[in-house]
Amino acid sequence: MSHHDDDFNFEPIRGLPEKLPEGEVILWQGSPAALQLAREALNLTWVAGYFLLLVIWRVAVSLETVALPVALGHAVPFVVIGLLACLIIYGVATVQARATVYTLTNKRVAMRIGAALTMTLNLPYTWIGTAQLSQRRNGTGTIAFELIGDTRLSYLMTWPHVRPWRIAKTQPALRCIPDAANVARIFAEAADTRVSEPQITRSDRAESAAVAAE
Numbered sequence: 001m002s003h004h005d006d007d008f009n010f011e012p013i014r015g016l017p018e019k020l021p022e023g024e025v026i027l028w029q030g031s032p033a034a035l036q037l038a039r040e041a042l043n044l045t046w047v048a049g050y051f052l053l054l055v056i057w058r059v060a061v062s063l064e065t066v067a068l069p070v071a072l073g074h075a076v077p078f079v080v081i082g083l084l085a086c087l088i089i090y091g092v093a094t095v096q097a098r099a100t101v102y103t104l105t106n107k108r109v110a111m112r113i114g115a116a117l118t119m120t121l122n123l124p125y126t127w128i129g130t131a132q133l134s135q136r137r138n139g140t141g142t143i144a145f146e147l148i149g150d151t152r153l154s155y156l157m158t159w160p161h162v163r164p165w166r167i168a169k170t171q172p173a174l175r176c177i178p179d180a181a182n183v184a185r186i187f188a189e190a191a192d193t194r195v196s197e198p199q200i201t202r203s204d205r206a207e208s209a210a211v212a213a214e
Helices: 003-007 034-040 044-062 069-074 076-099 180-196 203-211
Strands: 026-030 099-107 108-113 117-126 128-135 141-147 172-175
Touching: 026 180, 034 044, 034 076, 034 172, 044 076, 069 076, 099 180, 128 180, 141 180, 141 203, 172 180
Parallel strands: none
Antiparallel strands: 026 099, 099 108, 108 117, 128 141, 141 172
């Protein structure tokens, strides 16, 4: 049993709050890559770059009055604080990634998200108008979904599992997932099949007419 299952052992199926209805099957499950999530959602690269600039500035200023070894010593506090900040960011991203399970079935996208307050978003394919794939060179990427109709989600409640800066109309997203192109293909095929299925509803008109005739 994985650590994910230990943390959420109340789930009948990993990542889902209840058993799948008859006829629904899981096509793919995954979670964000922690390091990539730290870079994209929590600005790890920018924070590291900021502290690197502070170190360079501190050494440059100190070199005007002291020798290089002493100047390097003056920069040590900035290095320590910068490392701590980056470790905290990476830790937060790791917790978020461990708490997250994205699921694609033949009928919907399900997103179990939230480290402190866990919730599951169920997005039937019929709610999704378009999907956009943003992929990195290492194969990780984000698939964002534009919802149709009156469906609205809270940007703050669903962050970081959203497309950045789409606040007025939040777009839920599978953030920083490995092998994103393959996942996008699975989604496209499942969504196309589901949306093209005929929707059959029961009508009692014929039965009512027969009763009237009698």
